[in-house]
Amino acid sequence: MxxxxxxxxxxxxxxxxxxxxxxxxxxxxxxxxxxxxxxxxxxxxxxxxxxxxxxxxxxxxxxxxxxxxxxxxxxxxxxxxxxxxxxxxxxxxxxxxxxxxxxxxxxxxxxxxxxxxxxxxxSFLDRVVGVFADxxxxxxxxxxxxxxxxxxxxxxxxxxxxxxxxxxxxxxxxxxxxxxxxxxxxxxxxxxxxxxxxxxxxxxxxEVSFSDLNEVEINKGYYTEKRRLSTGSVGRVTADEISRQPVSNPLAALYGRVPGLVITQVTGVPGGNFNIEIRGQNSLRKLTDNNGNIPLYIIDGVPFSSTPLNTAASQTMYPLGVNGTGSGVTGASPFNSINPSDIESIEILKDADATAIYGSRGANGVVLITTKRGKTGQMQIDANVYSGVGKVTRKLDLLNTEEYLEMRREAFKNDGINALPANAYDLNGTWDQHKYTDWQKELIGGTAKNTDAQISFSGGTANSQYRFGGGYHKESTVFPGDFADQRASSSLSLSNTSPNQKFKSQITVNYSIGTTNLFVEDLTSKAINLAPNAPDLLDGDGNLNWAAGVSQNLLRSTKNPYDARFINLIANGNFGYQFIPGLILKATMGYTNAMRKEVSKDKISTYLPSIQEFIQNSSIYGSSLINSWIIEPQLIWSKQFQKNKINALIGGTFQDQNSESLSQYASGFGSEALMDNISAALNVSNNYSTAKYRYNAIYTRINYDYNNKYIINLTGRRDGSSRFGPNRQFANFGAIGVAWIFSEEKLIKNSLSTLSYGKIRGSYGITGSDQTRDYAFLDSYNPSTGKYGGLQGLGPTQLYNPDFGWEVNKKLEMALELGFFKERILLTTAWYRNLSSSQLVGYPLPPSTGFTSLPSYNLDATVQNTGFELELNTINIKTQTFSWTSAINFSIPKNKLVSYPNLAGSSYASSYVVGEPLAIVKLYRYIGVNPQTGLYEVQDVDNNNLYNAADFHAVFMGAKFNGGFNNSLKWKWIQLDFLLQFSKQLGRNYLSLFVNSPGYMQNQPKEILSNRWRGLGDLASIQKFTQTSNTTYNRYNRSDALYSDASFIRLKNLSLAYQLPKVIVDMAKIKAARIYIQGQNLLTITKYKGLDPETQAGTLPPLFFLTGGVQLTF
CATH class of the missing domain: 2.60.40.1120 (Carboxypeptidase-like, regulatory domain)
Known part of the structure; x- marks a missing residue:
């Protein structure tokens, strides 16, 4: 009713x-x-x-x-x-x-x-009867x-x-x-x-509350609890915060909003991936196909695979390499299939108390994504449309043609070459020496466009609610040509409660399809290196220009398309029945299906005409599929008597995941028109893989609360994973969290009037990790290259290890939460320590075994992450017409390899040092330019004239501290929100983008002209110009000269909105109307010399975006 x-x-x-x-x-x-x-x-x-x-x-x-x-x-x-x-x-x-x-x-x-x-x-009789009725x-x-x-x-x-x-x-x-x-x-x-x-x-x-401690319920997956009574560490980003950002990937909305969460965008190409770490790197493995540091992602109770559905076809446009460490993720991000407008909240679970109930899956933290639900009332229609443009805002200051040719001539002079060689096209008259092209402008200086449209219908009665939504998003690139990434999505949520309030059900379905039309090469590094007087890349008719001296046209890749399409389905059913007050039987069932198909082409017509007769049309076809189901029954019991509250649950998890990948290389197509049809190829080679993953668990939680003052939370779990050997397939994990709300003590209340809230909490627990490859403990074989008796044989590639087991993460946290002046000021500080051991890395074997290592091995190496986090929320001003709130978060993370037996004899010897952080690179110490020879010099530490690993020193590449500063200001109908993201760090500088020394036929930064060595005795920072290779420059490229301060403060996003007054919307016969402008990556303050201090690479940086839109409610 x-x-x-x-x-x-x-x-x-x-x-x-x-x-x-x-x-x-x-x-x-x-x-x-x-x-x-x-x-x-x-x-x-x-x-x-x-x-x-x-x-x-x-x-x-x-x-x-x-x-x-x-x-x-x-x-x-x-x-x-x-x-x-x-x-x-x-x-x-x-x-x-x-x-x-x-x-x-x-x-x-x-x-x-x-x-x-x-x-x-x-009547009187009716009132008597009513005493006994509801x-x-x-x-x-x-x-x-x-x-x-x-x-x-x-x-x-x-x-x-x-x-x-x-x-x-x-x-x-x-x-x-x-x-x-x-x-x-x-x-x-x-x-x-x-x-x-x-x-x-x-x-x-x-009454108005200056804090949401008592009202907001924090989602912890298997249960919810009020923020005030929480014993764990949980960060939260709401739908309102997400809606203020013009992002297509929900992970991009988390930047700078949660302490301890570090996000790095790999590339500015639409659809690209993100690196995410929660409280540091726990595992030594940080490879693309075997990364042990990925958090667990849960969408509406269903685990979501963050593994990129990519094959070799997409790994060039979506490159590998973040922060100069050469690690990260490549391929298209699966989260591009998730519509941010459908999300109600994202919770980040960090400590043992919050994550232990997820057992092995929560070792690296948990990201819970909850989608929007229907609400009681007549049907409401919400529509939102925005469109905008994107640009690369930071470019390198490179040589113009005159300066470039000066560098080239001096290089030949220094090398003692008087007669210019035939391949010196830029100098010998083949190319126009008065022509100048800004290749950064031509190749990455375009304007990307994005368009986003959303509509939803929601409403319902007291017992049944519904929400249906649909969306469309399109984003193009800054590269020359018509390339774009598109997504269409739909979502459905149905909630129902029986008339007697005993049975409840919740069904959610999220479905999306998308297409990607790109090409398989990022042009950013080419734009930096190409000579400024090189010929135009296209002729007057828009065809590839094969002028003299052009053997590799940089726009060749844009004529070779990369096309992909994806389908993603996430379905969840949640059913509960209350047998008696306080006792509920609940079951959650979920299913996911993600598929991506792609093809990249290499056409004969894109090669130099003189060699086309030796080339074949070829294509790479890729197909990837991941589907999974999960069933989780639960029995929930709650009881309150006097000042005591007890909540308990016991449940189980049964999960099954199947993955398939097929990559096919086809060549010999008779025509470019047939390249979409693999059956038209003369030659086809296949690479197929499949895997099945099963995970079972039982878990329990008991929470005791006395008088909303003393709280203890116990969780336990027994996990089983198919990724481990039979001797260690199962393991036990658990945690304890305690909290004391000391502000409820009479002494505190009476003596500290300004303190309205105070809580001390702590947690300790053990979680595990099974983030390794499927079948890693089994024997494996590959077909051998040779044949015997006409039959192809098999060669062993991996040894069986029945004792291969769980990586273990021991987490400890202590935190203090304070609220002042009725929570107008809310401060949270936390210290944590994570110890990760039994690392899932390979163990070196002697050559006599026939193997170089045992890949499925639990090494007794230990990684430690410690840190301090601070979160401060303030209500600075609040009147009837104006309000201003602020939120700042700050993290100081520290990471260290505590132990690694026989590190020197392992494959990680060149990457890690015991006692040092994992995020290091081993480099020569750069001394400078030798005044006598004009060549770069690095330090020979042991003075033996042998420059080798013994001369390296460790350079830390991680952040010393990072955080975000968010502000929201409202005046009447106008609202302004902005977020500043900051990080103190070291990174690869712009010099690392130039593979060859100054003097080669590639452009260089302007500053080399004024700082170069010209003659005997010169004190310079740039070695003499030369167009020949030498070992001194190679050492320079492995030195700390290529690393410098990459700290930055970035205006990550800004939103300015105007809510139309009620009088106006009433005249238009609508419920609400809002117009807005939003920006992303608007301004970066940094001393870093390079395209972007975040990515620190020669790939397309995150783009500046400015959008405008309108939101209507009917």
Whole structure:
């Protein structure tokens, strides 16, 4: 049964308030109330209705028109009434209502500006019977300061499972409630209240809360808990924060918002991947196909594979290499299939208390993504459209033609070459020596465009809610040509509660399809290196220009398309039944299916015409598939007695995942038109792989809370993984978390009036990791190259290891949370230490075994991550017309390889040093340019004239500290939000982008001219120009000269929005309208000389984007 109230001559008050109030009581509501009050006063309280056979619903609508008063009623009370004839002329509202309701068995009450319709008081006998019956509870929830209705407030029976949310006018209806029950009412930004159940609770005024500690429930996957009572470390990013960013990948929305979370964008190419680490690198393995540091991703309760669905066809455009360490992820990001507009919240679980219930899967942290659900009320339509442009904003200052030719001539002079060779096209007259082209502008200086359109339909009754959404996103590139990445998505959410409130179900489905039209080469490094007087790459007709001296046209790859399409499905069903109060049987079932097909072509016509007769048309076809299912039954029990609360659950996990990958190389197509059809190829080679992964577990959690003051949380889990040998396939994990809310102690309350909240919490636990390749413990064989007796043989490639088992991560955390001045200031500080051991790395074997190593081995190496995190949230100003809130987070991470037996004899000897961080590179110490020879010099540490690994020293490449600073300012209908991201770090500088020494036929930075060595005795920073290779330059390329400060402060995103006033949207007959502009990567403050201090590579950097859009609610 629903409550309906008429406002502005339509069936239900606007529900758009619910969304805006999720942030902080937008000041528009204050003005809206004032407008409504003025409107009501102008109408007065006189009523005139002269009409026959009119329904009560129409009467109430007319009263709202004439008086401005809301009319609150229950449909079941009115639907059975008869039509009436009315001759009411200029009567007082009270008299009119008496006449209207006298024959209908109804009565009314007026509180402030709300008319509440209800059944007439029962007789004495009815009241006696009612003592033993349940009641239906109605009421209206409003802002205690402004009187504005609070849409979407949570109303539930304390200790039970009956719950509802308020409609757009703040009204609610809760059916079948025990008269002795307690009703809990909560809303974000307001203090929760508890009231004794009654048939009519009237108008309930909530007081403003400067903190969301008591209102926001943190999602921890298997359970939720209020932030105030949490014993674990959880970061949270809301739908409102995501909506302010023009991003297509939800991971991009997490930048700078959660302490301890480090995100690095691999490339600015649309669809590219991200590197993510939660509290540091735990595993030594950081390879693309065997990365042991990936967090667990859960979408609506279903594990989501973050493995890129790519083959060799896509690994060139989506390159490998981040922060100069040569590690990371390549290929297209699977998260590009997830629509950020469908996400309600993203929780980041960090410590043992929060992650241990996920056992082995949570060793590197957990990322929980929850999609949007339907809410009670009439159907609401939300539409949002934006479009914008993107650019590369940072470019290198390179030599112009005159400067470049000066460098080239001097190089030949220094080399003693007088007659220019035939291949010196830039100098010998083959190329125009007066021509200048800015290749950065030509190849990566284009304008990328993005377009995004979203629409959703949501609503429902108190027992059933729905939401259906659809979206489209397209993003092009800055490269020359028409290339783009596109995605179409849909989502469905259905929630249902049985009339007796015992059975609940939740079904969510997210489906997306997409296409990628790119080419298989990033042109960024080519744009930097190409000589400025090189010929045009295209002729007048747009064809490849094969001018003299051009044997490799850089635009050749743009004529060889890379096309891909993907399909992604995530489905989840959540079902629960309450047998008795406090005991619920629950089951979660999920299914995912992700598929990607791709093809890249290499056409004869894109080669130099003189060699085309020796080339064959060829294509690479790729097909990848990952599907999985999961079933998790749970039994949940809760009990409260006096000041004690106990929550417990026990459950199991049964998961199965299948993956397939097929890569085919085909050549010999008779025509370029046939290259999409692999059967038209003369030669085809196949590379097929398949794997099955199974994971089972049982788990339990017990939470005890005494008086909302002392809290202990225990979790335990036994996991089994198919990736390990039979002797160690199962393992036990668990954690304990404790918290003391000391601000509830009488002594603290009485002596520290400014301290409104204080909590000390700590946790310790052991989690595991099975992030390794499938079948790593088994014997494996590959076909041998030779044959015997006409038969092809098999050669062993991997040894069997039945003792291959779990990587273990021991996590410890201590934290202090403080709130001052009613939580206007909220501070959280945390210290953590993670020890990761039993590393899943290879063990070297003697040559006599026939193998170089045993890849499936638990090495007794230990990695330690420690750190300090700070999070400060402040409400700086809050008035009826203006508010300003800030949030800053700050992390100081430290990482160290504590032990590694026989490191010198392992494959990691060139990468790691015991006692040093994992994020290091081993380099020569750069001394400078020798004044006598004009060549670079590095330090010979042992003075033996042998430059080798003994002369290297470790250079730390990680961040010394990082964080973000977020601000939100609201004035009347205008809202401004911006986020500053910062990091203190060292990185590869721009000099590393130039493979050859200055003097070769490639461009160079301008500064080499003024800082070069010219003659004997010169003190210079750039060696003499030469167009020959030498060992000194090779050593220079392995030295710390190519590394420098890459610290930065970046205006990561900015959003400026204008909410149209109520008067205007009413005239347009819509509920709400908002126009906005948003920007991403707007400004970077740094001393770093290079394209981007974040990626530090010769790949396309993250783009600057500026978008504008409009959001409408109907």
């Amino acid at each position: 629903n409550i309906y109230a008429f406002n502005n001559a339509i069936g239900v008050l606007p529900r758009w308030l619910r969304q805006t109030l999720l942030v902080m009581k937008i000041t528009t509501l204050i003005l809206l109330t004032a407008l409504l009050q003025v409107s009501a006063a102008s109408f007065g309280q006189k009523v005139t209705i002269v009409k026959n056979n009119i329904a009560l619903s129409e009467v109430f609508k007319e009263i709202r028109k004439q008086t401005g008063y809301n009319v609150l009623w229950q449909p079941a009370q009115v639907n059975g009434t008869k039509t009436i004839n009315l001759q009411i002329k200029n009567q007082n509202l009270d008299d009119a209502l008496e006449q209207i309701l006298s024959s209908q068995g109804l009565e009314y009450s007026i509180e402030e500006e709300t008319v509440m319709i209800k059944p007439k008081a029962p 009641i239906n509870v109605v009421g209206v929830v409003v802002d205690g300061e402004t009187g504005n209705a609070l849409a979407g407030a949570s109303v539930k029976v304390k200790g039970g499972n009956r719950t509802t949310t308020t409609a757009s006018n703040g009204a609610f209806y809760l059916q079948g409630v025990d008269e002795d029950a307690t009703i809990e009412i909560s809303f974000i930004g307001f203090k929760s209240v508890e009231l004794k159940a009654a048939k009519n609770l009237g108008t309930i005024k909530l």
